Amino acid sequence: MLNVVIFGAPGSGKGTQSELIIKKYGLFHISTGDVLRAEIKNGTELGNTAKGFIEKGQLVPDQLIIDMLANVLDSNPATKDGVIFDGFPRTIPQAEALNEMLKERGTQVSIVVGLDVEESELIDRLLKRGQISGRSDDNYETIKSRLDVYNNQTSPLKAFYIKEGKYADIQGMGTVEEIFARIEKAIDAVK
Ligand code: AP5
Ligand code: MG
Numbered sequence: 072m073l074n075v076v077i078f079g080a081p082g083s084g085k086g087t088q089s090e091l092i093i094k095k096y097g098l099f100h101i102s103t104g105d106v107l108r109a110e111i112k113n114g115t116e117l118g119n120t121a122k123g124f125i126e127k128g129q130l131v132p133d134q135l136i137i138d139m140l141a142n143v144l145d146s147n148p149a150t151k152d153g154v155i156f157d158g159f160p161r162t163i164p165q166a167e168a169l170n171e172m173l174k175e176r177g178t179q180v181s182i183v184v185g186l187d188v189e190e191s192e193l194i195d196r197l198l199k200r201g202q203i204s205g206r207s208d209d210n211y212e213t214i215k216s217r218l219d220v221y222n223n224q225t226s227p228l229k230a231f232y233i234k235e236g237k238y239a240d241i242q243g244m245g246t247v248e249e250i251f252a253r254i255e256k257a258i259d260a261v262k
Contacts, residue, residue: 072178073098073153073262076160076169076237078228079186081217082193082200083243084250088186089157091251096258099150101143102157103136108206110139126207128216130161130224137168144172151176161225166232182261183232184254186243190218 073096077085086102093100107125110118117135124131140159144150160166173179194214201209208217232238239257243250 072151072181073258074173074178074181075153075155075258076180076183076232077155077157077186078183078232079243080188080190080193080221080225081214082197083186083188084247085157085186087247088184088251088254089155091247092155092184092254092258095255096153096155098153098155099147100155100157101140101150101159103140103159103161104157106139106143107131122207126213128208128213128220130220133162133164133168136161137165137172140169141172144176160228163227163231166228180232180235180237182239182258183237184257185229185232185238185240186250187240188243192244193218 075092075096075098077089077092079085086105089100089102092098107118107121111122111125112118117139120135121131130136136159144154156169160169169180194211197209197214198211200206201214208214229238239254241250241253241257
């Protein structure tokens with residue numbers, strides 16, 4: 072079974088490449104950002120808590136995210152056939168919890184696809200998307216804090232997964248198709 076973590080800074084193309092990966096490999100997509108935005112839209116307790124963190128570009132507390140993810144795994148039987156995790160894990164405790172959750176379910180992370188994109192390109196992409204996305208965090212100030220949070224709290228996961236022998240460093244600049252071709256090569260090597 073194939074479980075892919077797609078990893079990278081805000082705007083690195085995790086959502087865009089996830090769609091292509093799903094099309095080719097038929098995985099179940101879990102984007103924690105999308106799940107949180109749906110919770111906000113539905114006005115749930117979790118959504119109301121998450122809203123303030125997302126608007127500031129900060130991470131939602133680990134335990135809330137870990138419980139939310141376990142709930143998505145348990146309520147979607149199709150996740151048993153393979154998952155693409157997009158935007159999760161974002162901290163070492165989340166990565167440890169993911170290892171544990173998958174182990175309990177008799178499986179593990181197959182590969183971490185890490186998208187490497189220059190910071191100026193990330194800002195350009197997100198500002199451009201901000202003109203149409205309606206996302207409360209696609210404005211210059213929040214983009215800056217999302218990038219700081221990524222650099223300080225999330226990027227250490229790269230070393231975590233290199234140590235586990237699971238990290239595939241993917242050049243994330245270029246066209247969507249060029250980047251996907253690099254990802255396919257990396258996934259096919261572990262499949
Ligand atoms: P999340 O929704 O995960 O957002 P993010 O990580 O900031 O990343 P984005 O979704 O903005 O970018 P992406 O990498 O998916 O790129 P995309 O393909 O869209 O998280 C949002 C918030 O939720 C967090 O800040 C946090 O508060 C909270 N949260 C979520 N998960 C959490 C967790 N695990 N723990 C705690 N808190 C959590 O591409 C971006 C743009 O670029 C698009 O317009 C796209 O069309 C364009 N584009 C893509 N590829 C290319 C290319 N090759 N060339 C040119 N343009 C491109
Ligand atoms: Mg995304």
